[in-house]
Amino acid sequence: MPIVQISIVKGRDRDKVTQCIKNVAQTIATTLDAPLASVRVMVNEIEPDHFAVGTTLKSESVVPTQPPSASPAEARRTEWTIETAACHLLDAEAERREITRITDEWPELDIPTAYHVQEAIIRDKVAHGDTAVGVKLGLTSRAKQKRMGIDSPLTAVITDRMHLETGVPVDLERFIHPRIEPEIVFTMAEDLRGPGITADIAMAAVGEVRAGFEVIDSRYQNFSFALPDVIADNASSAGFYIGGIARDPAGLDLALEACVVRVNGEVVDTATGAAVQGHPGEALALAANSLAARGHYIKAGDTVLTGGLTDAVFINAGDEISVQFTNLGSIVVTA
Ligand code: OOG
Ligand code: MG
Numbered sequence: 001m002p003i004v005q006i007s008i009v010k011g012r013d014r015d016k017v018t019q020c021i022k023n024v025a026q027t028i029a030t031t032l033d034a035p036l037a038s039v040r041v042m043v044n045e046i047e048p049d050h051f052a053v054g055t056t057l058k059s060e061s062v063v064p065t066q067p068p069s070a071s072p073a074e075a076r077r078t079e080w081t082i083e084t085a086a087c088h089l090l091d092a093e094a095e096r097r098e099i100t101r102i103t104d105e106w107p108e109l110d111i112p113t114a115y116h117v118q119e120a121i122i123r124d125k126v127a128h129g130d131t132a133v134g135v136k137l138g139l140t141s142r143a144k145q146k147r148m149g150i151d152s153p154l155t156a157v158i159t160d161r162m163h164l165e166t167g168v169p170v171d172l173e174r175f176i177h178p179r180i181e182p183e184i185v186f187t188m189a190e191d192l193r194g195p196g197i198t199a200d201i202a203m204a205a206v207g208e209v210r211a212g213f214e215v216i217d218s219r220y221q222n223f224s225f226a227l228p229d230v231i232a233d234n235a236s237s238a239g240f241y242i243g244g245i246a247r248d249p250a251g252l253d254l255a256l257e258a259c260v261v262r263v264n265g266e267v268v269d270t271a272t273g274a275a276v277q278g279h280p281g282e283a284l285a286l287a288a289n290s291l292a293a294r295g296h297y298i299k300a301g302d303t304v305l306t307g308g309l310t311d312a313v314f315i316n317a318g319d320e321i322s323v324q325f326t327n328l329g330s331i332v333v334t335a
Pocket of ligand 1: 137138139140141144148181214216218223230235236237306307308309
């Protein structure tokens with residue numbers, strides 16, 4: 001990932017600085033033959049009395065002082081790009097800080113651009129040591145869609161660092177406001193490449209099915225977002241537990257696979273596999289077809305989280321939260 005740092009004396013026209021950043025990024029990408037989204041350009045603004053040429057401070061020479069060209073909100077909006085949006089979300093995650101919806105400031109953020117932001121985030125994670133291990137679907141069940149007020153499913157990428165060992169408590173220090181949701185999880189035996197994938201074709205490519213418990217941690221305040229925001233935020237992904245029992249899906253009716261979610265012994269929700277698109281295999285097919293539209297596919301060995309079967313529950317310190325499936329066993333999580 002090429003990183004360029006530019007130092008300039010404070011006071012330059014903001015639009016020109018913004019244009020300069022874009023030009024530099026473009027030049028680096030072209031001359032190094034690197035993907036534009038991998039280029040990081042950072043500008044350090046230096047106070048005029050913190051920069052001397054010889055013994056003459058910039059504040060003593062002519063400093064181009066210009067009135068700000070726009071209100072702070074407008075100035076910020078002009079800086080929104082795939083890269084700045086990705087950095088904004090990565091920073092929020094690293095600093096465990098909630099942010100407001102990006103679409104509030106960048107209403108032009110559409111779904112294709114949001115997926116580019118998501119890809120930039122994954123590229124950054126991979127550059128910092130993560131390995132992509134599969135795909136997750138989001139908002140595949142009515143329960144999740146109703147709660148989040150969005151009725152379109154989406155896909156995101158999961159990495160090895162998100163995999164949490166069962167028996168190890170959720171580290172509440174690592175997340176902003178984590179919630180957990182039960183999912184049916186596939187391990188792929190074969191590649192699955194859309195378009196035109198049906199549930200039957202999808203299920204024929206599955207090796208094993210397991211219980212899952214996904215920890216989601218939206219970077220947005222109160223989990224409040226529009227569809228492009230949550231796509232950009234890699235579908236609130238944060239962590240996932242996978243159950244210890246692996247089953248061959250051929251012997252199971254996954255639409256009727258039931259789960260019971262308990263918090264501190266109390267049943268708080270129940271569902272069956274039909275909750276996700278009628279059958280988890282439909283969700284898997286949806287993922288393959290939607291990834292194909294963006295030039296991606298599901299690979300043999302990938303883990304696929306097919307989407308929360310029930311509404312997610314908040315994880316509070318001291319909680320014991322469990323999910324029990326009919327055939328896929330149980331996962332117990334403490335915090
Ligand atoms: C978005 C992520 C949704 C699922 O399984 O539906 C998701 C969210 O609810 O914050 O992971
Ligand atoms: Mg989920």
